[in-house]
Amino acid sequence: MSLDGFVAGPNPSLxxxxxxxxxxxxxxAFAAASWRESHGLExxxxxxxxxxxxxxxxxxxxxxxxxxxxxGGAGPWEPxxxxxxxxxxxxxxxxxxxxxxxxxxxxLVMEGGTSFHFVxxxxxxxxxxxxxxxxxxxxxxxxxxGAVQQYLKAGLxxxxxxxxxxxxxxxxxxxxDRLGIEPLGLEVTRVIASPSVTHLRxxxxxxxx
Amino acid sequence: MSLDGFVAGPNPSLxxxxxxxxxxxxxxAFAAASWRESHGLExxxxxxxxxxxxxxxxxxxxxxxxxxxxxGGAGPWEPxxxxxxxxxxxxxxxxxxxxxxxxxxxxLVMEGGTSFHFVxxxxxxxxxxxxxxxxxxxxxxxxxxGAVQQYLKAGLxxxxxxxxxxxxxxxxxxxxDRLGIEPLGLEVTRVIASPSVTHLRxxxxxxxx
Numbered sequence: 252m253s254l255d256g257f258v259a260g261p262n263p264s265l266x267x268x269x270x271x272x273x274x275x276x277x278x279x280a281f282a283a284a285s286w287r288e289s290h291g292l293e294x295x296x297x298x299x300x301x302x303x304x305x306x307x308x309x310x311x312x313x314x315x316x317x318x319x320x321x322x323g324g325a326g327p328w329e330p331x332x333x334x335x336x337x338x339x340x341x342x343x344x345x346x347x348x349x350x351x352x353x354x355x356x357x358x359l360v361m362e363g364g365t366s367f368h369f370v371x372x373x374x375x376x377x378x379x380x381x382x383x384x385x386x387x388x389x390x391x392x393x394x395x396x397g398a399v400q401q402y403l404k405a406g407l408x409x410x411x412x413x414x415x416x417x418x419x420x421x422x423x424x425x426x427x428d429r430l431g432i433e434p435l436g437l438e439v440t441r442v443i444a445s446p447s448v449t450h451l452r453x454x455x456x457x458x459x460x
Numbered sequence: 461m462s463l464d465g466f467v468a469g470p471n472p473s474l475x476x477x478x479x480x481x482x483x484x485x486x487x488x489a490f491a492a493a494s495w496r497e498s499h500g501l502e503x504x505x506x507x508x509x510x511x512x513x514x515x516x517x518x519x520x521x522x523x524x525x526x527x528x529x530x531x532g533g534a535g536p537w538e539p540x541x542x543x544x545x546x547x548x549x550x551x552x553x554x555x556x557x558x559x560x561x562x563x564x565x566x567x568l569v570m571e572g573g574t575s576f577h578f579v580x581x582x583x584x585x586x587x588x589x590x591x592x593x594x595x596x597x598x599x600x601x602x603x604x605x606g607a608v609q610q611y612l613k614a615g616l617x618x619x620x621x622x623x624x625x626x627x628x629x630x631x632x633x634x635x636x637d638r639l640g641i642e643p644l645g646l647e648v649t650r651v652i653a654s655p656s657v658t659h660l661r662x663x664x665x666x667x668x669x
Contacts, residue, residue: 254622254662255635255636256464256636260643271643272642272643275643403628415624415660417645417646417647419612419643419644420643421641421643421644422639427465427628430628433481434484434628434629435627435628437463437626439653439655439656442651442653449658449660451658453463453626
């Protein structure tokens, strides 16, 4: 997230899926050895930021994401140019990924342990399937903003980890937007700071939805 | 600022000037010995958060703030119930404060070293007067959100210090809102974390307005 709250810049497109300036949010990750390894790339730095990503890869047993994050598209799959996701044949997840969509579709098995499961019966069903798939590991809600807002409003998140990049984007997709919830206190569980990013981790208290 | 970017909750009023839930953003300050001392109160904790406030009090030679922060009002002064500010006879600034307004008014000299100067010829003029008043100390732009946005857009801020409180307000006054600027990279100069708040400090690069 940028300091001004955006997880993508304005005008996302097939050529620039993170919108104008959105890549600036991920520079810390692009430079990290663990991120590069998960994307089949070599090199990178084995620093504190890399450890945060490595921890997430190690503890995540299943991923949930919104349709927009998966392909950038909406509506029926047939005309979606990124209908198999952004990441090529060997996506960086290496676990089962549950994609929220209104359009049913067969499971897509990729290389490297990633499979995409398309869930049409809502966020709670997707979470249940992901929990079953994760075993005793964590379920990671990867994004995007719309999915995070839905799960937060429904009271279904146990933790938030926000990577605050030192950039003002000025415009774009707001992570939290205006949730319209009652004020909700969080418990700070960890702060890791580097020159490139500040990793803020919180426990979300249980509450009625 | 709340994690979702608000510096006040919704529906600010004379009774609740920070809006619904807005006090949650300042709990870390209310508990700090230095904040309490600057407000003429006793007690409080001498912790890392208190040191951040103490540093700010020690290095600040003059303050700039918007009219809304000063009184919660707008328009002519006469009917404004908080026309002398929120803080009583001995405000917590203890230096010259330059208030941005469209309505001219005599300087107001308070107890404890605080004086309120009302500047009607714009943000640059207010900054120049504050710089002259501050001598070799810093000028602190205290807020509110509208004033911060104006100074940021004009390229007049050297540093940002954001105190991120572990709370989601869900609605309210957005600190950065949608600035509409080109993406702007910041330099992380300091991160201080406590269970109550994370103090993020950045250098803002020079740029053309």
